[in-house]
Amino acid sequence: MRTARAFACTTLTLTDLAEKPVWGYAGRTLSGAVTSPQGTSWLRVVSERPDKAHGKLWDGPKTAQELLPPAIPRPALHQVHDWQAVGWAYRAELYQHTDAAVISRSPVLEHDPDLPEAWWTELRAALDSLAQASTERIAVREEYIRRAVPEHTGCDVGEIQWATAHGDFHWSNLGGPDLTILDWEGWGSAPVAFDAAQLYLYSLHTPATAAHVRQTFAHVLGTPAARVAELTVCAQVLQAADRTPFYRELAGPVKEYLDATYERTR
Template sequence: MPRPQLLGWCDWTGDGWDYRAELYQHVDMPPVSHSPVLHHGVNLPDVWWHGLHQALGHLALVHTGRQAVREQYIRRRVPEYTGITPGEITWTTAHGDLHWANLTGPQLTLMDWEGWGTAPVGYDAANLYLHSLPVPELAERVRKEFAHILGTPAGRVGELTACTEVLQAAARVPFYGDLADHVRQHVDHLRQVAGPGDQPSCPTTGS
């Protein structure tokens, strides 16, 4: 797994909360973007994409009790923000925050691991796709690379979840506010291709 080495950690409790601080190996390679949302083209070699596929494939095999996304959130918030009630959820283990500021290039490293855990299939790929939407050529490359996941009913739940998180955060996070219109257009597309287990609903927020 191309990730910084965890050097140490410290756990403590205070005011009814549990805390953990983690110290990771310093990463010399710069991130692909200093913003999670990419606004410029990038030229990443094929070996970079192969490494990303391999890393996410290895991660999917990890068994954990950690949760990157909770089912209660999906069942409650996805219909509210997308107008679609998702059907069956297929779970996997995900990085949980896969965007361009957490990926280095041209040599691949996956950074920012505090949110990893179980999530719907396709959630990581969908996050990378959504954060690429301002650059259509790159968004198309991400879509092509992960078509075997994002083009499935199971992967659509991951996409709807990632869209919901962006739309919910749009009012308080400026770069998500800028991204929201792109995401709404993608949600419109997902409504048109809703799977047999998905049911339309009336969104009350985010549109």
């Protein structure tokens, strides 16, 4: 990945500014600041086996730049460059640089962030705008929901209402104090209120922030349609708790929330 990043800098005429570039999950991505013809920018290099270098995750950032409303606050994607080497496919994505800092290094929030009320207002407006965007992309598949929710939560699914979602809406993909939404790989259709439900459940370690999330998104989380979204996020957490540390941390609070909120049918 370091060699791939150096190759991308040479090919795109960039100067690498990152002394300690940021690794993504399982070393799949490597990101950091660079200088470019646009000034200071952000270079993200993605790796994948060639037979998997296509589809939803691979093309998510590119299609988000092309199709989503510009009012949704996110770094603009300036350039994409693909190549293959030594049995791997690589994609270099050159983004607008942002001064926003991620709210949490872990997807699960451990400390209440000090965010201005305007940040919360803009967050609600961004998700409302995103929910109305038209797409054929799928963030969460119905087949998965109808299998995983009963298996891991003991609840029936029922009717599903759909909206467009970010799909990975947690605290390490949000920046502040000026709102910035990062990592658009997995966006697409999901149950109504999916992003709000994910942010709420990933805040359970911090009751004050969880309550703020609940208040900000009461217009969607307070509707019957949000039930499927909450149960789906709970199922995702519980399914992966034995292999992913931050899910393991969240499993206990999620089980408590399930017991307090939903009647199990099995």
